[in-house]
Amino acid sequence: MTARAFRIAVESGELAGVLHLPDARPAACVVACHGLGGSKDGEKYLRLAGDLPAAGVAFARFDFRGSGASSGRHADATTASRVTDLDAVLEFLAGQPELDGRFGLLGSSLGGFVALWTASRRATALPVVTWNAPADLREVAASDPTGFHGAGAALVAEVIAGRHAEAPEGVSHVLVVQGGRDEVVPPAHGRALHTRCRPPKDLLVVEGADHRLADDLHYRQAMTRSLRWFADHLGYSLADDAVAAEATAGPGGPIDIHSR
Numbered sequence: 454m455t456a457r458a459f460r461i462a463v464e465s466g467e468l469a470g471v472l473h474l475p476d477a478r479p480a481a482c483v484v485a486c487h488g489l490g491g492s493k494d495g496e497k498y499l500r501l502a503g504d505l506p507a508a509g510v511a512f513a514r515f516d517f518r519g520s521g522a523s524s525g526r527h528a529d530a531t532t533a534s535r536v537t538d539l540d541a542v543l544e545f546l547a548g549q550p551e552l553d554g555r556f557g558l559l560g561s562s563l564g565g566f567v568a569l570w571t572a573s574r575r576a577t578a579l580p581v582v583t584w585n586a587p588a589d590l591r592e593v594a595a596s597d598p599t600g601f602h603g604a605g606a607a608l609v610a611e612v613i614a615g616r617h618a619e620a621p622e623g624v625s626h627v628l629v630v631q632g633g634r635d636e637v638v639p640p641a642h643g644r645a646l647h648t649r650c651r652p653p654k655d656l657l658v659v660e661g662a663d664h665r666l667a668d669d670l671h672y673r674q675a676m677t678r679s680l681r682w683f684a685d686h687l688g689y690s691l692a693d694d695a696v697a698a699e700a701t702a703g704p705g706g707p708i709d710i711h712s713r
Contacts (some may be wrong), residue, residue, distance in 0.1 A: 456473045487520065562583070
């Protein structure tokens with residue numbers, strides 16, 4: 454496996470990212486979208502950077518403007534600016550010879566919300582997996598009287614104005630992964646997202662999981678189902694070790710609601 458850093462010019466700034474490549478190329482690619490207060494270098498994305506290429510799919514992680522190593526101010530970042538950033542990353546990756554043009558999106562928390570909005574604007578369906586993503590940002594804001602879970606001023610203003618306040622309707626090829634004990638985005642959001650999407654779609658409720666999927670078992674349950682979703686909808690075969698990991702994700706598995 455190979456890792457290569459990249460930087461992309463976007464509007465008045467620059468995005469920083471890393472592309473992780475499997476041994477077999479050209480390959481399909483999953484692009485990760487981090488949440489509020491996160492970055493591409495969070496533990497979750499570093500784990501995925503090993504797990505996905507080992508399963509035979511490329512993995513790209515990047516920082517939205519105002520986060521991590523990208524330019525800009527967190528206070529200025531909105532859902533709209535994050536969609537613009539993700540579009541720029543997809544355009545850049547489409548020109549990389551190690552990739553074959555098949556892309557999926559994996560977004561955690563607000564990153565999943567952004568992934569859905571990005572997919573909703575595409576003429577061709579992009580497989581999307583959301584991990585603990587909100588269905589309505591106004592409800593999430595109301596649950597945190599101290600300041601919208603760290604949102605910047607521009608994002609707060611965007612939500613108050615009703616722009617990108619709710620997840621889009623009608624996005625297809627979506628797997629919604631929801632922690633059963635998420636303390637930031639309650640499980641009702643996962644069910645609402647699933648209802649908003651068009652088939653093929655699935656909802657995976659990981660019983661006992663918190664917002665960060667901090668428990669190793671919960672992470673592996675989410676990751677192995679996500680790998681299967683991308684393999685099914687991007688049309689590639691999972692490497693043998695990924696199949697084995699899926700079969701041994703542990704006891705006390707998640708509750709699945711299938712709606713293809």
